[in-house]
Amino acid sequence: MLDPHYLRNHLNEVAKALKSRGFELDTDAFAQLEEERKKLQIETQALQQERNEKSRSIGQAKARGENIDEILTEVATLGDRLKESEQKLAKIQAKLNDIMLRIPNIPHESVPFGESEEDNVEIRRWGEKPPMDFEPQDHVDIGTALKMLDFETAVKITSSRFVIMKDQIAKLHRALIQFMLNTHTSEHGYTEVNVPYLVNAESMQGTGQLPKFEEDLFAVREHGFYLIPTAEVPVTNIVRNEILEVGDLPRKYVCHTPCFRSEAGSYGKDTRGMIRQHQFEKVELVQMVRPDESWQALEELTAHAETILQKLGLHYRVITLCTGDLGFSAAKTYDLEVWLPSQKTFREISSCSNFLDFQARRMKARWRNPETGKPELLHTLNGSGLAVGRTLLAVMENYQDEKGRIHIPKVLQPYMEGTDVID
């Protein structure tokens, strides 16, 4: 959520910035609602003040043993007027709040302007394409031939966009998780957490999935829970409604969870293989930091995610998302894209974002600034470190040989009990 104060006073400026990411803010309607709110709020508070004063004088008169009939008649209609005013105000505040919750974050000034992913800007590359003097297969063909990926049975059990991993592929998948968690905890200073996979609506609102993106989520409606689309939701909400002391910052969490996405609206997109599944696993990095440290934290967090790709020896590039491709809550996002030989292109494997105080304001996540002594909103960041399913297929494709075998990167071999090739 944007700062309501700031929005009110810089309405046109904000509207212009939001337009760069394709969001139209109806400034006239907002300004009018805001004016109404102001009038009603002043009126309501004046009535409340009057009630408080009269009630207090009744109490005092009674204590002195005086007659209170006169004051009581004065107050007779006050209750009804106040109630009416309060209800009107509540209604308009709810309306404004709903609007506020649906306004995306303002892109940071360093974010390149653009309309779609076409306009994203590559900022660096690492590594090289693996040399292959044969036509590379995709992970579906490799995994199916090995009888270690089974899409058909998963359809029987559930539906499309699910998969069954078996044997050495399942183990490789598990090895990747362990490797990522160990790297981030031992080398990057993150604290490992294990969190609920079902969350309530407040948590979803806190990180920005609700109210606007309900159709992207799976829900357990009879309990009012949602399946998490990313560990970002439960992990970031750890600090919801908290005031952290300065010594408690930064908080750096790493968390492995399954992620559940309905993929509404992506019909026909990436239908083959494990690129886009309803259920996939991810190791997520989440940071809560002092506001003056968040931009540096974004660079560090991105580097932490990159470390995984580097240790795995996977060729990748880093891009800055342009204004039009930016996610709802993010002020700036770097995507890591890994090379996929079968598609002869780079595909997203991590997304690292600074949300500034956008999520923190929704969550009331604060820290006590020792300079002012007052609670202030903190900044939140997160990034995949990495998406495990996509990393798995990147390893399968980049480390395949002409016989359809998969060679295991050195760093993973200890997690594979010494296995160096899957065949």
Next chain:
RNA sequence: GGAGAGAUGGCAGAGCGGUUGAAUGCACUGGUCUUGAAAACCAGCAAGGGUUAAUAGCCCUUCCAGGGUUCGAAUCCCUGUCUCUCCGCCA
């Protein structure tokens, strides 16, 4: 799932329907004392919002959440959520 108890400031913990936004302790901040620290003593210290140029005043809201009773609710009533104890079930 059944029975009972509870939910108050960063934490612990009082609180008669009427200056209670809330005693007290801890923590924290400032000061005195001290070579320094500790201790002791003194003082300060909830959050959110409105108005405003203002981090000045003034005002409003908030004692789990949502309703209700009342001129007035932390205090009374109803509903929900959560926590704890016991029983049942269970990885």
